[in-house]
Amino acid sequence: MADRGDAPSPVVVDRGAAADDEKAAAYGPVTDWAKDLDHADPAYNRYAHQIWSDLVADGCPVAHSGRYGGMWAPLTHELVSEVAYDTQRFTSRAVVVSRTPSSEIEPAPIGGAPPITSDPPFHHHARRLLLPPFAPKAIEPWEHDVRALCHELLDEALASPAAGVVVDAATQYAQHIPVSVIGQMLGLPPEDDEQFREFVHDAVEAVNVDNDERTAGFGRLDAYLDAQITEHQADPRDDLISYLLNVELFDQPLSPAHVRGTIALLLIAGIDTTWSAIGSSLWHLATHPEDRRRLIAEPELIPVAIEEFLRAYAPVTMARLVATSHDFHGCPMEENDWVLLPFPAANRDPAVFERADEVVIDRAENRHAAFGLGIHRCLGSNLARLEMNVAVSVFLARIPDFELADPSGDDVEWSVGQIRGPRRLRLRVKP
Amino acid sequence: MRVILDDEKCQGHNRCYALAPELFDVDDYGQAVVIGDGAVAPEQVDAARLAVANCPEFAITIDGDT
Numbered sequence: 032m033a034d035r036g037d038a039p040s041p042v043v044v045d046r047g048a049a050a051d052d053e054k055a056a057a058y059g060p061v062t063d064w065a066k067d068l069d070h071a072d073p074a075y076n077r078y079a080h081q082i083w084s085d086l087v088a089d090g091c092p093v094a095h096s097g098r099y100g101g102m103w104a105p106l107t108h109e110l111v112s113e114v115a116y117d118t119q120r121f122t123s124r125a126v127v128v129s130r131t132p133s134s135e136i137e138p139a140p141i142g143g144a145p146p147i148t149s150d151p152p153f154h155h156h157a158r159r160l161l162l163p164p165f166a167p168k169a170i171e172p173w174e175h176d177v178r179a180l181c182h183e184l185l186d187e188a189l190a191s192p193a194a195g196v197v198v199d200a201a202t203q204y205a206q207h208i209p210v211s212v213i214g215q216m217l218g219l220p221p222e223d224d225e226q227f228r229e230f231v232h233d234a235v236e237a238v239n240v241d242n243d244e245r246t247a248g249f250g251r252l253d254a255y256l257d258a259q260i261t262e263h264q265a266d267p268r269d270d271l272i273s274y275l276l277n278v279e280l281f282d283q284p285l286s287p288a289h290v291r292g293t294i295a296l297l298l299i300a301g302i303d304t305t306w307s308a309i310g311s312s313l314w315h316l317a318t319h320p321e322d323r324r325r326l327i328a329e330p331e332l333i334p335v336a337i338e339e340f341l342r343a344y345a346p347v348t349m350a351r352l353v354a355t356s357h358d359f360h361g362c363p364m365e366e367n368d369w370v371l372l373p374f375p376a377a378n379r380d381p382a383v384f385e386r387a388d389e390v391v392i393d394r395a396e397n398r399h400a401a402f403g404l405g406i407h408r409c410l411g412s413n414l415a416r417l418e419m420n421v422a423v424s425v426f427l428a429r430i431p432d433f434e435l436a437d438p439s440g441d442d443v444e445w446s447v448g449q450i451r452g453p454r455r456l457r458l459r460v461k462p
Numbered sequence: 463m464r465v466i467l468d469d470e471k472c473q474g475h476n477r478c479y480a481l482a483p484e485l486f487d488v489d490d491y492g493q494a495v496v497i498g499d500g501a502v503a504p505e506q507v508d509a510a511r512l513a514v515a516n517c518p519e520f521a522i523t524i525d526g527d528t
Contacts, residue, residue, distance in 0.1 A: 402475060
């Protein structure tokens, strides 16, 4: 059975629940995904899997758009890989497509949020500072805390009289897990969690807004982080902010802009990505009871299933700016054009994956690119995997039988922008 | 039969360490390290092949696999 998500044909203009979404694109709705693609159109994430496969099947392996000052989207594993590995012709100095003019974006090779916005050779050094706290053996000890948090969240969700037997797995469960862990790692007050979600919205969801609005959003984030940095300078402790304030690069302390940009990266990058990945996994299990029953019967299969959820529902599309004008397989890419890097589309390429459109829950050979390819491999991948495995295991143990509260799927709200996942996922808990 | 890791290609996805921990370790930076000389015992052949097939960067090969 081909897995087509919850969608009818996206090419037919049945925009379903997305039609009157208040976040509807300021550029206006897309009618031609090949020539006018906009990942911030509310219909895009909802119908993404079908949009990609239809485009490639129709002979369009690289979609284009005149929006955002010009944007390309390679859609096959081969082409996505080529862009990801080519750090000469494609710069990472901006990785979230926006309407901000490229002249106002921090220059290469450092960028505004190192190392994700950095290019070689600076990138290597900035990244190396951050690898140890996110290495597998440094992350493993967090399992106990994550498990306890997941249980607490479900205690609350299941106890709430207002919720009755319906739990919103996105807002009551998935979103709180990464927020809590990264907040603790950085050393930020737990009561600020709600603000983090606003910062994430401003940074990665509110992309189709004018530049003043986007700049104001970053201004709020910067002001918050500056206050936290000042507080850590006065009262250093064992957390990542204090680490960044003390660590040296080329025998010098990091610049204040580097510290703040890196904290912003660590705060933003892990939150709605992991939230999305957990939510999509639970969406799949709500809509595929045979897979849910199998994971309950064979919990040792959960780590394998998580890799398949990462492949099939990969949440993260990155972006690059074209560094030098060139012809890319017949596409005239101009300097400062945007290039979307849809790793999720690469993960559904039938040239690389057998039964690419199906979710094969025990897929043993799974060379997916959910965490990116090349030097910018997701720094938090070990943490994300831990959170996903624990979140899904605990959810299944506590709530073995559940389905979408609205079986049509129209009630599920999908995110807008480069991170794809459910933002409202109401599940009916069955006795 | 032995596993060979291309250090230049490895980006620390950590799949080999998860799937074949008798053959791969990870260092303090999360980069994969081949344990010993990478020799694959008969009971580790399946794990070795899984490590190869799950590396997103194509960084692992098996020498002498027939």
